[in-house]
Amino acid sequence: MNDESVQERRSVLKTILRWVGLGALAISGGALLRRSTAHATVWQIDPRKCIGCGRCERECVLNPSAVKCVHSYAICGYCDLCSGYLETYAAKRDMAAENQLCPTGAIKRTFVEDPYFEYTIDEKLCIACGRCVRACEQYGNGSLYLQIRHDRCLNCNRCAIADHCPTNAIVRVSADQPYLLKDGEIKPSSSVPKKTAPKKPAKNIGGGL
Amino acid sequence: MKTSRRVHLRQLFFAIILIVLFWTLVPVVMIQKHEGKFPVRLQMPVVSAEDRFPRPEFESGYERPARVTPAPRPAWRDYLDIGVLAAALGLAAWFSMTSRSRKGLFLIACFGAAYFGVVRGGCVCPVGSIQNVVYALANDAALPVYVVSFFLLPILSALLWGRVFCSGVCPLGALQEIVLIKPLRVWPLVDRVLRFLPWVVLAVVMITASAGRFLLCAIDPFVNIYRLSGDMTILIAGGIVLLISTMIARPYCRYVCPYGAVLGACARLAKTNLAITPDHCVRCGMCVNACPVGAIDSPVSGEFTPQELKRERIILVLLILLLPVVAVALSSVGRSLSTRVTNKNPDVILARLLNEEDPEAVKRYRWDETALLDGFRQSGMTVEEANARAQRVIHNGLLMGNIAGGGLGIIAMLGLIGLTLRRGRKDYLANPSRCIRCGRCWQACPRQAFVDQQKMGSALPETEKPLEM
Ligand code: SF4
Ligand code: SF4
Ligand code: SF4
Ligand code: SF4
Numbered sequence: 120m121n122d123e124s125v126q127e128r129r130s131v132l133k134t135i136l137r138w139v140g141l142g143a144l145a146i147s148g149g150a151l152l153r154r155s156t157a158h159a160t161v162w163q164i165d166p167r168k169c170i171g172c173g174r175c176e177r178e179c180v181l182n183p184s185a186v187k188c189v190h191s192y193a194i195c196g197y198c199d200l201c202s203g204y205l206e207t208y209a210a211k212r213d214m215a216a217e218n219q220l221c222p223t224g225a226i227k228r229t230f231v232e233d234p235y236f237e238y239t240i241d242e243k244l245c246i247a248c249g250r251c252v253r254a255c256e257q258y259g260n261g262s263l264y265l266q267i268r269h270d271r272c273l274n275c276n277r278c279a280i281a282d283h284c285p286t287n288a289i290v291r292v293s294a295d296q297p298y299l300l301k302d303g304e305i306k307p308s309s310s311v312p313k314k315t316a317p318k319k320p321a322k323n324i325g326g327g328l
Numbered sequence: 329m330k331t332s333r334r335v336h337l338r339q340l341f342f343a344i345i346l347i348v349l350f351w352t353l354v355p356v357v358m359i360q361k362h363e364g365k366f367p368v369r370l371q372m373p374v375v376s377a378e379d380r381f382p383r384p385e386f387e388s389g390y391e392r393p394a395r396v397t398p399a400p401r402p403a404w405r406d407y408l409d410i411g412v413l414a415a416a417l418g419l420a421a422w423f424s425m426t427s428r429s430r431k432g433l434f435l436i437a438c439f440g441a442a443y444f445g446v447v448r449g450g451c452v453c454p455v456g457s458i459q460n461v462v463y464a465l466a467n468d469a470a471l472p473v474y475v476v477s478f479f480l481l482p483i484l485s486a487l488l489w490g491r492v493f494c495s496g497v498c499p500l501g502a503l504q505e506i507v508l509i510k511p512l513r514v515w516p517l518v519d520r521v522l523r524f525l526p527w528v529v530l531a532v533v534m535i536t537a538s539a540g541r542f543l544l545c546a547i548d549p550f551v552n553i554y555r556l557s558g559d560m561t562i563l564i565a566g567g568i569v570l571l572i573s574t575m576i577a578r579p580y581c582r583y584v585c586p587y588g589a590v591l592g593a594c595a596r597l598a599k600t601n602l603a604i605t606p607d608h609c610v611r612c613g614m615c616v617n618a619c620p621v622g623a624i625d626s627p628v629s630g631e632f633t634p635q636e637l638k639r640e641r642i643i644l645v646l647l648i649l650l651l652p653v654v655a656v657a658l659s660s661v662g663r664s665l666s667t668r669v670t671n672k673n674p675d676v677i678l679a680r681l682l683n684e685e686d687p688e689a690v691k692r693y694r695w696d697e698t699a700l701l702d703g704f705r706q707s708g709m710t711v712e713e714a715n716a717r718a719q720r721v722i723h724n725g726l727l728m729g730n731i732a733g734g735g736l737g738i739i740a741m742l743g744l745i746g747l748t749l750r751r752g753r754k755d756y757l758a759n760p761s762r763c764i765r766c767g768r769c770w771q772a773c774p775r776q777a778f779v780d781q782q783k784m785g786s787a788l789p790e791t792e793k794p795l796e797m
Contacts, residue, residue, distance in 0.1 A: 133597055137597040137598070140487050140594060144484060148480045151476045151480070152473065152476055154464075154471060155464075156471065156473070157472070158403070159400075159406050160472055165707070167707040170703055180552070181557055189395075193392060196381030231388065231390045232386060232387060232388040235390075258380070271398075273451065273555065275451050275545065276452045276456045276542060277459075282546070285699035286702065286704075287703065288703060291470060293470070300397075
């Protein structure tokens, strides 16, 4: 048995194994591609499950968190005594800062018409603590809820919040429909809303995507 | 001279074909997918709110503001990334085997760190995509085309050209490559033992990923550095690993990375690998000293005494007999590990709570059981659905425990068998499963004796090639 024939045999074996490997790769790759979706996926909070526990504020890899409170105007009652805006047992019924529920004053209140008030979230200030969400869910219409904002989210392969969410509310959704929004049946009274100019998305911090 | 240029052209041609093929295949798959029905599991649920207060009708002409929903990153960027990955792999193969340019490889590492690390933010990377694939297979979850491509492309490149992905296309490897200043040698015995760890990591990661825990992402030391944000402990740990990598080359790649282990196994079968031409080699051993990861095997004598041969044969038979035993034993270890993991899965805990099974045990986990039940009630899921989900998690966990544990056992025993099959080696050999294509060896070689295996024998260059193109 000389060296050369041994070499020869090994290289033939290697070639065979390589083709077996390539074949296996082609088959498994084809199978994977067949069951895959063309759509990328992103993380989102399922508002049906979220209880506003406040972990979204702490667990996101970004600081402040990529999660923000959003407000569904279509289901909001425009209450004067908004439970998401005022401390529940506020001593006085004035709108002073100490009576406000949001720790950063991210909820802005503007008068619409008697007796209605519009509440808007200033996303730059919102830290996703979930207090207003809890209160609105318990005492109001549930029009305030948390969503992962995709201008900020880095789309981590495993969302850090998902590992800590007590209700398993963080799910992957299609990037084509990246929000799980609460939708009331009532549409805005006119089909062409006036304030349509979308706010400029907040600057992406954290140097991600 | 002529022949060798033809070989170069052939490789370049091969690389281009591959890239073009990919770029035509991806859109085809994409279009097909878009035409098909979108999987139900990704559909957006419509949430109805509870109306405690009537929604006002406004008289002052007030319009409700439009909703602002910033879009995620556009889909075309994912496909651009696939293309960039394919091109970088082809280029790394070209630099490491044809033009022999260490400078080129280093630039690729810089590019990999800059693009796949900083610009792209790290996710999803081929290393982590193992978990996506395992999770999607176990849970019938969505698996985007670009994740599949990120998982498969480097493996394909390893089957063709060796671990070119590791040379610097991988953002994790690139960072370690860039900071490496003065590589120290790891004591070979320690190295040999530690080198087995990636397989263990692979088995554990497969088991945890099937239950939805992405362990590899949680312990990834470098992604936080690229993003300059995230968990402080991991950020500091990443810094320490980087410090270590200035002296010990690629600690993560060699002793942790499960994807590197898979690529290494594929690279053994690669069509072309780094080779050292016996005719040109002067046996100075410079390359062995230059290789930071100890990938070059020195010649060993193939002469064995009859006693030695006999002993080795006995050990070999014993190992082969032991193989199934070890595989079965480790698969039961895998099963018990998977039980521990699935016990902490929120789906499983929820089902146990609903069935009032062992409420005390549930409290031991960090999940807040009342919150879990609140969320369940809010979500409108039925108990049957919750049970079915838990069943699937447990079932898939056990299956994956069997596969990963048994596979680990087989690989461990095959490794030991490989050790006893030690054959004589006359030449220096860059071991394809360990060589990460850094390019230091051919820079150190006084005779520039490295040429492609393709060129071996038939097409040796008459004059010695300069180091770099
Ligand atoms: S961690 Fe979960 S329950 Fe808590 S606020 Fe975030 S999504 Fe809601
Ligand atoms: S995916 Fe990452 S960035 Fe986005 S919300 Fe989760 S942890 Fe934050
Ligand atoms: S061994 Fe792993 S981490 Fe290192 S370069 Fe290769 S794939 Fe990347
Ligand atoms: S290219 Fe040479 S020096 Fe670098 S890892 Fe491979 S064998 Fe070692």
